[in-house]
Amino acid sequence: MAGTHDTQIRAVLRDHARLRVDVGTLGTDADLFAAGMSSHASVNVMLALEDTFDIEFPDAMLKRSVFESIAAIDAAVSELAPAA
């Protein structure tokens, strides 16, 4: 099931994650790193998410698992910007 920020997150991934596949074909739990997102691209995704949702990821959230799937990103964004 699509999360609260699914559309915006997919747009960020489309522009910055450098995935090998169309992000529209990925399920919310699909592994983004397995789909081609590099560690460097995940930094770009983080920065773009911050701009999109007007949030800042704290150091405690700078780990691979936070950015490994659309569902995980959605959970993080919801935690940082509940009203977004």
Added chain:
Amino acid sequence: MDLVEIDEVRDSIKTFGEKYLERVFTSAERNECGASPARLAERFAAKEAILKALHVDQPVPLRAIETRAAGPGLLTVHLTGEAAALACLRGVGSIGVSVSRGRGRAAALAATRAA
């Protein structure tokens, strides 16, 4: 070991500018690398190689890993905060890194030595 496309770093600087540089690199790294995407890509690859060598599965800000030029193709590593704590937990006393570039990519290899 880690590989980074130099063009990706160039694009990140163009897209996110200072925000990207501040979140990823320390002041010392920026002083040593200047505005060179190739040099910055080497440092990014080094940080990722170090994280892999430390078997990281917990939060570690990239700025907690500082690399310094130590000679042609060699970097020394200075860990702070979470990265230093993790190295201690893993029994790592020191980390050496070698870097190189070719075909539009920067590569880094990190090796740990027990404390």
